[in-house]
Amino acid sequence: MFTDAPSPFDHPKADIILRSSDYVYFRVFRLFLSLASPFFEAMFELPQPSVHDSGDEIKDGLVVIPVTEDSRTLDHLLRFCYPSTLAEDPNLEDLTDVVQVSEAARKYSLELIEKKVGNALGNQAILEKEPFRAFAVACGSRMEDETRTAARYTLRHPLMPPKVKELELITAIDLRQLLHYHAKCADAVQTLTSLSWMEYHYRATGDRWLTDVYHYGEHCDCPRTNKYRFKDNSTPPDWWAEYMDATWIALRDRPSGTTVLNGLDEAVKKARSRCSRCGYRVLEHMTEFTRVFADAVENLTTEVGHHIRKLSHRD
Ligand SMILES: [Zn+2]
Incomplete structure (x- = not known):
């Protein structure tokens, strides 16, 4: 039920703990998060209530901050925030991870990380498996190159897109553009x-x-x-x-x-x-x-x- 995150988020000298929605405790360094995100910087600058009189959860003498992300998303996000000597950038091969980490990055104003996560949309494995979802995510985030690449991969599939949740991210105009592109390609190929x-x-x-x-x-x-x-x-x-x-x-x-x-x-x-x-x-x-x-x-x-x-x- 309550577990501790794996290395490097188990460091004994960490100065704050983030608790994921599925109750995993991540021991982290404020400095790394502050440097990566103005959101965290502002949060950590708020006067921290003294350990004794606040209603905050305390674990091993550190304040615990609950976050809404699950441990998988938080793990990915923190690895992006940490210097590469401590944690390599995660290789996102699952589109659900891409969407969730990207949402979290946006929420915490991690712009650079949002961009890095977006690059995962160019991942061949994702494009081959779920080009429509990748298209919707890229298009919804206005990432032009990734949108084009994903659109190309959708040509391997029938014109009618599958019903995927990410279609909510795009407009009817976007969808029309994709269908138009698909139909134009089909016409061209018949020549x-x-x-x-x-x-x-x-x-x-x-x-x-x-x-x-x-x-x-x-x-x-x-x-x-x-x-x-x-x-x-x-x-x-x-x-x-x-x-x-x-x-x-x-x-x-x-x-x-x-x-x-x-x-x-x-x-x-x-x-x-x-x-x-x-x-x-x-x-x-x-x-x-x-x-x-x-x-x-x-x-x-x-x-x-x-x-x-x-x-x-x-x-
Ligand atoms: Zn023959």
Whole structure:
């Protein structure tokens, strides 16, 4: 129930104790907190009532100040306040931590720390896992770069954002901007159906792995389809056409390079089950092909991002 915080917040020479909402006692030095925050500085400058006649909780002869943050948030916050020789800045990989520490930093006027916490929004793990929440937090805090980055990661997901609490942090205009960006990217990506990017990439090496029924001296048994035709009127294997059809549909909803890469395994599996010749080389060829395809998608959505300004501005 009542516990003591771990090192370095258990220092015997500490001069004040902060008690978290879940009853963990943090022994801290006023000086570090005062230097980091005008809020703490002002609080500690108030005449401290004598230990004997105040109603304050006293522990080991030190005044205990109750705070509303829980121990996890307080631990993170204090590590940011302490000099790095005593406590390293925490690596925030959970968005809930980011939100809570950031709120606490704002409350205690820890501006520099608020900024540092904001940088955690650029954390890859957070962006991959919860881009919408990261977007809402960054946008709600008017952090332009982080907002843009998070918006890019939302392209890996369907247009309709999940219901997350942080959506309360942004306005309907902000949300509209995000949906607009998503829709623009989806439109832009559909222009790739011309396959000119593919022609460009294979201009030197050729796309014979896709079009030749005789290749490397072996006959390809892949069933062919007329659905896609290349310039010499050659036709690709049906598993490739199926991959492309499915990918165009998926890209409408999730216009991101990862969407292109997601279909790779299934395409390879199909090719291997339908053709003995393609079984050998399909992984190599399709890995190259999907990388080029994904790059083309990413280049286009980057371009759209440049044209959509002020993702995090309120005008
Ligand atoms: Zn084949």
